[in-house]
Amino acid sequence: xxxxxxxxxxxxxxxxxxxxxxxxLLDVLRNRVGLTGAKEGxxxxxxxxxxxxxxxxxxxxxxxxxxxxxxxxxxxxxxxxDGDKLHILQQKMLEHAALxxxxxxxxxxxxxxxxxxxxxxxxxxxxxxxxAGNLCRCTGYDKIIRAVMDAAAEMRGA
Amino acid sequence: xxxxxxxxAAGTEYSKRDFKVVGTRPPRPDGVDKVTGRALFGADLTAPxxxxxxxxxxxxxxxxxxxxxxxxxxxxxGVKAVVTSNDFVKxxxxxxQDTLDNCMxxxxxxxxxxxxxxxxxxxxxxxxxxxxxxxxEYEVLPHVTDVDAGMxxxxxxxxxxxxxxNIPEGNNANVSGYWEFGHGDTDAGFAKADIIVxxxxxxAATHQGYIEPHATLATMGPDGRGEIWACTQxxxxxxxxxxxxxxxxxxxxxxxxxxxGGGFGGKTTVYLEPVALAxxxxxxxxxxxxxxxEEVFRASGPTTSSSTDVKIGxxxxxxxxxxxxxxxxxxxxxxxxxxxxxxxxxFAAYDLDxxxxxxxxxxxxxxxxxxxxxxxxxxxxxxxxxxxxxLCQKLxxxxxxxxxxxxxxxxxxxxYGPTFDEIGLVATLEAAKAHPHYAAPLGPNxxxxxxxxxxxxxxxxxxVSMGINEDGTVSVIEGNPDIGGSRASISMMAAEExxxxxxxxxxxxxxxxxxxxxxxxxxxxxxxxxxxATIKAARAAIKNMCGRAAQVWGIDADAxxxxxxxxxxxxxxxxxxPPMTLAEIAKDSAKTGGPIAGHHEVNADGAGVSFxxxxxxxxxxxxxxxxxxxxxxxxxxxxKAIHPDYVEGQMQGGAVQGIGWALNEEYIYGEDGKxxxxxxxDYRIPVASDLxxxxxxxxxxxxxxxxxxxxxxxxxxxxxxxxxxxxxVSHAAGVRMTELPMSPPRILAAIDGAK
Amino acid sequence: MVKVNLWGSLRSATGGLTEVEVDAxxxxxxxxxxxxxxPALDEIIEGGVSVAIDGLIYKEAxxxxxxxxxxxxxxxxMKGG
Numbered sequence: 006x007x008x009x010x011x012x013x014x015x016x017x018x019x020x021x022x023x024x025x026x027x028x029x030l031l032d033v034l035r036n037r038v039g040l041t042g043a044k045e046g047x048x049x050x051x052x053x054x055x056x057x058x059x060x061x062x063x064x065x066x067x068x069x070x071x072x073x074x075x076x077x078x079x080x081x082x083x084x085x086x087d088g089d090k091l092h093i094l095q096q097k098m099l100e101h102a103a104l105x106x107x108x109x110x111x112x113x114x115x116x117x118x119x120x121x122x123x124x125x126x127x128x129x130x131x132x133x134x135x136x137a138g139n140l141c142r143c144t145g146y147d148k149i150i151r152a153v154m155d156a157a158a159e160m161r162g163a
Numbered sequence: 164x165x166x167x168x169x170x171x172a173a174g175t176e177y178s179k180r181d182f183k184v185v186g187t188r189p190p191r192p193d194g195v196d197k198v199t200g201r202a203l204f205g206a207d208l209t210a211p212x213x214x215x216x217x218x219x220x221x222x223x224x225x226x227x228x229x230x231x232x233x234x235x236x237x238x239x240x241g242v243k244a245v246v247t248s249n250d251f252v253k254x255x256x257x258x259x260q261d262t263l264d265n266c267m268x269x270x271x272x273x274x275x276x277x278x279x280x281x282x283x284x285x286x287x288x289x290x291x292x293x294x295x296x297x298x299x300e301y302e303v304l305p306h307v308t309d310v311d312a313g314m315x316x317x318x319x320x321x322x323x324x325x326x327x328x329n330i331p332e333g334n335n336a337n338v339s340g341y342w343e344f345g346h347g348d349t350d351a352g353f354a355k356a357d358i359i360v361x362x363x364x365x366x367a368a369t370h371q372g373y374i375e376p377h378a379t380l381a382t383m384g385p386d387g388r389g390e391i392w393a394c395t396q397x398x399x400x401x402x403x404x405x406x407x408x409x410x411x412x413x414x415x416x417x418x419x420x421x422x423x424g425g426g427f428g429g430k431t432t433v434y435l436e437p438v439a440l441a442x443x444x445x446x447x448x449x450x451x452x453x454x455x456x457e458e459v460f461r462a463s464g465p466t467t468s469s470s471t472d473v474k475i476g477x478x479x480x481x482x483x484x485x486x487x488x489x490x491x492x493x494x495x496x497x498x499x500x501x502x503x504x505x506x507x508x509x510f511a512a513y514d515l516d517x518x519x520x521x522x523x524x525x526x527x528x529x530x531x532x533x534x535x536x537x538x539x540x541x542x543x544x545x546x547x548x549x550x551x552x553x554l555c556q557k558l559x560x561x562x563x564x565x566x567x568x569x570x571x572x573x574x575x576x577x578x579y580g581p582t583f584d585e586i587g588l589v590a591t592l593e594a595a596k597a598h599p600h601y602a603a604p605l606g607p608n609x610x611x612x613x614x615x616x617x618x619x620x621x622x623x624x625x626x627v628s629m630g631i632n633e634d635g636t637v638s639v640i641e642g643n644p645d646i647g648g649s650r651a652s653i654s655m656m657a658a659e660e661x662x663x664x665x666x667x668x669x670x671x672x673x674x675x676x677x678x679x680x681x682x683x684x685x686x687x688x689x690x691x692x693x694x695x696a697t698i699k700a701a702r703a704a705i706k707n708m709c710g711r712a713a714q715v716w717g718i719d720a721d722a723x724x725x726x727x728x729x730x731x732x733x734x735x736x737x738x739x740x741p742p743m744t745l746a747e748i749a750k751d752s753a754k755t756g757g758p759i760a761g762h763h764e765v766n767a768d769g770a771g772v773s774f775x776x777x778x779x780x781x782x783x784x785x786x787x788x789x790x791x792x793x794x795x796x797x798x799x800x801x802x803k804a805i806h807p808d809y810v811e812g813q814m815q816g817g818a819v820q821g822i823g824w825a826l827n828e829e830y831i832y833g834e835d836g837k838x839x840x841x842x843x844x845d846y847r848i849p850v851a852s853d854l855x856x857x858x859x860x861x862x863x864x865x866x867x868x869x870x871x872x873x874x875x876x877x878x879x880x881x882x883x884x885x886x887x888x889x890x891x892v893s894h895a896a897g898v899r900m901t902e903l904p905m906s907p908p909r910i911l912a913a914i915d916g917a918k
Numbered sequence: 919m920v921k922v923n924l925w926g927s928l929r930s931a932t933g934g935l936t937e938v939e940v941d942a943x944x945x946x947x948x949x950x951x952x953x954x955x956x957p958a959l960d961e962i963i964e965g966g967v968s969v970a971i972d973g974l975i976y977k978e979a980x981x982x983x984x985x986x987x988x989x990x991x992x993x994x995x996m997k998g999g
Contacts, residue, residue: 025288041207042200044424046374047456051843054374082200095198099190102808105647105816107197108204108375108424130852137852140843142372142425143647144812145819146851147859328961329927342994343926371999428999503994519926534999580923580991581970621998623977686998768976868974878998 013074015040016084024071031055031066033074034081042082042111046140053139056112056119057081063119065138082111085118094118094156101152105143113139117153125161129154176695176769177867184659185871188808191651192669193422205378205394205421210449213380214243216283216442217290217452218435219297220462221272224306224528224836225319228270228279228299235296236282241289244445245297247280251441252410261497263408265531266437272301273321273496274528275837276461278434283442283450306528306836310470310493313337313525321496321526339498340524344506344579347517352485356476358557360550366542366885366903367829368468368493371535372820372848375424376454377463381405381439385447389416389440394423396430396644397683402675408437409444416440419674420644427820428534431683434463460841464533465830467494467501467524471546473509477554481565485517486510486578490543493525494532500524501532504539507579508882509547511617512566512588512774514575528836534685536817537618537878541824541885545903548614548886553899562613562890563596566776587800587864588615588774594860595776600796609782609793612891616775616882620875621686622767622868626679627696629657631704631759635746637661639670639700641693642681647816647877648809649689655805656694656871660701662728663745679764687875690805691866692767698870704761711755712743769868770875775799777818777883781891785914788907790826790892796858797883802866802874810876811859817880818857823849824881825888829904920948920984923991931958945969946980948990966995 008023015038022037034040034057043066046052050065057066058080059073085092094117097103104110113136120127120135127135132153133146141149196202233245248269254260263269268277280297284290305319312318320336327339334341353359375394383389389411395401398418406416423430435452443450454463470491476484488509492502506522520543555562570592575583595601595613605611629639639657643649654668661668682688709723712730716723716739724733729742752759780794797814804810827847831839840846865872885903893899896910898917919939924932932938933956940955942948948969953960969976970991976982977995984990 035207036209040200041203044204044375045206045453046376046424047843049456049842049844052374052456082198086199091195091198095195098198099194102188102191102648102806102812104194104197105809105812106373106375106423106425107193107202108373108422110197111200114198133851133854137850140374140848140850142374142427142820142848143816145815145817145849145857146854147815147857148808148812150851150856328965329930331930341927343929345926431997431999500994500997504996507993507996534997536999538997538999580925580993581975582973582989584973619975619996619998621977621996686996688998766977766979768979768982769974 009072011072011075013077013079015079016081026072028071029067030069030071030074033071034066040081040083044108044111053116054109054112056115056139058115058119063116082114085114093159097152097156101148101155103144103148103152109139109141113141113149121157121160125157127157176870177865177872182659184655184665185803185805186807188806189651189665191648192654193645193650202422204375204424206453208380208392208421210380210382213449213451214283214285214446215287215290216281216439216450217287217294218278218438219280219294221268221275221277221279223272223301223303224275224308225304226272226301227304228268228272229302230300231280232298233280235298236293239289239293239296241285242282242293243448244283244442245280246438246441246445251408251437254407259404259407262404262432265497266434274530276458276530278462281438281442283446308527308529308832308836310468310491310525310527313493313527314491314523321528327498334523337526338523339526340500340502342503342506342522345519346576347515349485349487349517349519352517353476355484357479358554359474359476360553361474362550362901363472364546364549364901366469366545368465368529369824369828370460370465370846371427371429373425373427373429376456376459377434378453379435379439380449380451381436381443382449383440383443387411387415391416391418391436391440392421393418393436394421394430396423396426396646396685398644399642399675399680400683401433401436404433405437405440409441417674417676420672423644423646426646427536428538428685429464431534431685432464456843457841460846461838462530464531466535466538467492467532469542471543473546473550475550475554477558479558481558481560481568483513483515483569486513486515486547488520488543488547490520490522491525493527493529495529496526497531498524499532501539505543508540508617509543510578512571512615513569513578514571515578518578520578536820536881540618540882541821544616544882545885545889549889552890563592566615567592585864585867586772586774587862590862590864591774591776591798591800594862595778595798598796598860600778600794605780606782608785608895609780610891610894612779612781612887612889612894614777614883614886614890616777616879618687618773618879618882620691620770620773621688622692622770623682623688624680624766625692625696626681626764627693627700628678628762629700629704629760631745631749633749633752635667635749637663637668639668639697640673640677641670642673642678643684643689643693645672646684647813648806649693651809652690652805653693653697656697657701660698661705661745662725687877688770691770691869691873691875694805694873695767695869696763696765699763700761703763704759707759707761708745708748711748714755715743716740771802771866771868773800773874773876773879775879775883777887779887779891781888781895783892783895783910788911788914790905790910792822792854794855796860797880798860798862799876799879800862800864800874801876802869803863803872804861805873807861810861813876814859814880815857818884819849819854821881821884822888825885825903825905827904827906920986920988920990922948922952925993928959928962931962932956942984944980944984945976945982948984968993968995
């Protein structure tokens with residue numbers, strides 16, 4: 006089966022790749038583009054560890070075909086920091102000790118960023134429901150919710 | 164000779180001190196890597212020329228393997244190697260042989276998902292195509308998956324002809340373990356009771372549910388030297404198992420641990436690593452293996468399911484006169500000791516004159532269980548704490564007062580044998596009673612649950628090494644994968660002992676060739692054992708540095724002390740020379756005798772038990788049977804919290820895993836013996852919107868066995884939630900719940916049944 | 919002589935006793951003496967045990983001293999998660 010040629014933008018950089026028609030965006034990010042920040046926890050869209058933004062929309066990259074990225078903009082956790090300056094969400098995750106093993110952290114960060122772009126002043130309940138698609142087994146979510154609320158407050162003030 | 168070992172004797176380690184670094188909350192050293200996506204987990208590594216391997220798994224719950232024909236797979240383009248059980252070495256110990264047989268079935272498949280063969284090929288796609296070309300002829304056998312059914316004489320036998328130790332007459336051939344614990348005369352105790360409650364409980368098997376599936380990358384050249392990269396709780400364990408299974412010396416296999424995406428006990432054994440190594444050996448190429456989520460559920464260890472009878476007698480004023488528990492656990496197709504741990508922990512929170520626990524492990528056609536956070540304790544203590552709650556309810560007594568009246572304390576003969584030293588149960592119960600949560604009003608359809616929890620905590624073999632760098636910084640190597648922030652706590656203890664700032668220390672987890680042996684990261688042992696070894700390694704370095712300063716000053720080494728990160732002359736030399744800092748000593752180290760380092764190796768003891776108390780308010784919807792957690796507070800004795808954020812994190816994470824166990828999570832098997840919910844959609848772990856904030860209250864009752872008083876904190880937190888939530892639901896729903904998970908249909912059925 | 923408490927299911931190896939006495943000054947001597955006096959315990963000790971002395975649990979530490987009045991409990995080998 007011949008491969009598909011895709012031209013896309015990842016974290017602001019023009020990227021081209023060849024992929025199988027059946028390959029997911031997650032596979033291509035991890036195995037062809039070399040961006041292993043997005044993780045595969047389930048491959049079925051249930052855990053959110055592979056969360057990325059596609060033209061500003063939060064998606065599970067394991068449920069998106071790599072070919073669908075043609076002409077679109079992909080944002081991953083690797084694009085969150087500005088050079089050596091961490092994004093406020095990243096800083097707050099560290100300050101609040103909102104990670105233990107860290108496997109869900111990239112997905113949580115991408116999802117939280119997508120939330121705050123839409124809703125800069127979410128309630129605790131809104132944060133909890135927005136992040137309900139991102140499983141974390143270590144923290145019990147307490148410190149993650151606090152980190153996101155604190156980041157939102159700081160971003161509103163900034 | 165005996166006294167030589169006195170220093171290592173537990174119970175003599177703790178001394179009170181004022182901390183400068185310990186107890187603060189610095190950012191974790193691995194944090195930036197983890198928030199930027201730079202941290203490398205099991206599946207994140209690739210190697211030039213790498214192959215991908217996948218596993219053929221049994222579609223049957225129980226079957227004899229008549230034959231395996233791999234020729235079709237080998238003939239497929241792109242296939243480089245195929246292995247079956249024939250490619251592994253027979254093991255000397257039954258425990259290792261069981262682990263190997265679980266990695267690759269030998270003669271029989273024991274459960275749906277049991278590995279039968281593995282293929283390494285140029286891509287996952289080709290490997291999966293090749294699996295379809297492997298012809299396995301099975302003779303399907305009757306199966307059993309339920310714990311009580313497994314103990315019936317009519318149950319199909321899994322391991323025909325295999326004898327297990329110490330099994331009393333009258334048990335069938337699937338009973339692989341039997342244990343008794345306790346003391347005193349329970350008959351006499353029950354005779355003294357004003358009221359006796361006797362109930363039976365069941366809990367479902369749950370999975371550790373780490374978000375990172377098992378993954379590994381192995382290489383092995385024709386020279387017989389191998390390398391493994393793996394997400395594991397113990398890379399020395401991986402090295403020893405994988406080397407033994409393929410038949411090579413451990414020195415020729417180096418294992419490097421990746422960042423680990425959760426384990427909770429589930430990554431304390433091997434599944435893929437020996438298979439990847441055997442395929443690498445056969446193909447001469449690096450081989451990567453990554454489980455799918457379905458494979459994680461079907462073929463990596465969940466915990467045991469249980470069926471327990473508890474009988475407790477109490478006087479009218481709340482004194483327990485006797486306790487008895489009969490615990491039956493199944494942990495899949497191979498023997499395990501989880502039921503034993505359940506029997507030891509069931510009544511650990513109580514000071515009893517008469518207590519007896521009996522435990523059975525029965526083999527069933529399910530995946531080989533793996534440790535899950537305080538293995539065996541949550542389900543045993545759930546049953547006991549449910550009955551204690553019912554007794555309080557019947558006698559109209561306050562559940563915390565009753566627990567305080569009967570609480571184990573220093574000097575109590577524990578239900579599992581030894582007499583307790585300093586323990587924190589009473590302080591923890593008092594903290595719970597005094598907390599505003601306990602006095603807060605409840606709304607309609609709401610109930611409050613209380614439960615105690617206990618875990619032993621373990622210590623074990625540990626090696627730590629540290630180098631004092633010429634710029635005055637310190638590099639620490641430990642050998643235990645960092646599963647919850649231990650690089651932070653180890654760096655903090657090194658900084659504390661050396662008297663330097665936290666940011667002058669960097670701790671890494673070395674590979675198997677970096678330092679001496681280490682037991683796996685389990686039993687809540689790392690902050691305790693690795694911390695203890697780090698403090699001792701620092702003391703060795705300090706002794707060396709004091710000697711250097713003494714030489715420079717021309718005084719006796721004995722006349723030099725270490726104060727706030729500097730060598731200081733003492734005695735009649737006091738004040739004669741200005742303090743010489745670590746950085747000053749390190750700068751001149753080449754001129755004063757060479758590099759300065761400290762190391763310590765020990766089989767640590769004295770871990771110190773940990774108790775916790777959980778309070779929960781739940782609301783049960785009588786129309787749907789749905790339970791909402793309204794408020795949750797965790798109280799736990801940490802001995803000394805090195806990094807309080809991560810202690811709180813352990814308490815909160817454990818509580819939420821326990822909430823999932825209580826309300827949602829369960830392995831569901833069909834009549835066909837196949838797992839019906841092998842995915843996160845149908846096996847539902849708690850999500851953010853299911854929960855309130857989890858308040859964590861840390862108590863610090865120093866452990867005599869650790870220089871800073873540390874107790875392990877990782878496991879105890881999962882123990883109380885099962886009973887705490889069940890007690891809350893029982894009060895809210897007005898009916899005693901005796902089976903987990905308390906899913907909405909079960910709660911509705913119980914409410915209907917009580918009408 | 920030290921008194922050693924055994925967990926209940928070991929009764930079958932000691933002719934019904936859960937408390938036995940052996941002559942030993944440390945853990946290693948105690949385990950050796952137990953296995954000699956009650957051969958059925960040998961296999962169990964070989965398979966791995968823990969020993970609690972005065973309330974503290976030790977794993978396979980042969981040289982831990984035992985005083986004649988120490989509380990000694992033989993426990994199964996344990997493992998956590």
